[in-house]
Amino acid sequence: SLAVDVATGGGQGARGLLSRFDRVVATDHSAELLDTLPSDPRLRTLAQPAEELDVGEAADVVTVFQALHWFGEPRFFERVRSALRPGGRLFVVGYAWFSVDSAIDRVVADTLLARLAPLWSPKNALLLNGYRDVSVPFSEQPTPPFTIESDWTREELLAYAATWSAVTRAR
Numbered sequence: 001s002l003a004v005d006v007a008t009g010g011g012q013g014a015r016g017l018l019s020r021f022d023r024v025v026a027t028d029h030s031a032e033l034l035d036t037l038p039s040d041p042r043l044r045t046l047a048q049p050a051e052e053l054d055v056g057e058a059a060d061v062v063t064v065f066q067a068l069h070w071f072g073e074p075r076f077f078e079r080v081r082s083a084l085r086p087g088g089r090l091f092v093v094g095y096a097w098f099s100v101d102s103a104i105d106r107v108v109a110d111t112l113l114a115r116l117a118p119l120w121s122p123k124n125a126l127l128l129n130g131y132r133d134v135s136v137p138f139s140e141q142p143t144p145p146f147t148i149e150s151d152w153t154r155e156e157l158l159a160y161a162a163t164w165s166a167v168t169r170a171r
Contacts (some may be wrong), residue, residue, distance in 0.1 A: 004059045007067035011037040027054045028159035051075040069126040094127045119166035
């Protein structure tokens, strides 16, 4: 019935959850980002840091898409435990580098990624290692790997890369 998307950012996860849950609460530390989410009577937004997660009721699911590496882990997991109803689940999702084909992947690695390497926060290493180095105090239930496939133009790919924190630092 209730899903909570923590650190929703632009709300991609929250929008996806709306197709499966009666209600969704999207949280983010940035009220400005929350203001960009679409209006939906089933979607409530809360401006709060992940480590202060409090939606006022028990959730069936708490999700974190592509953001766990930015939080103060122990405090966040305590708040998740408080936010979930008995039997509720925490889903942590992160994705790796994209792949197009070997020729384009080589150009991206040699030009874009090589230049950005020193600009990534050390916290990004947690994400790039599939969050294996994060101590999650819940029992893990492995999931099969899955992929996201998109047909992007060069401009769309560059727009995606422009959202990376290392690109922001480079600018």
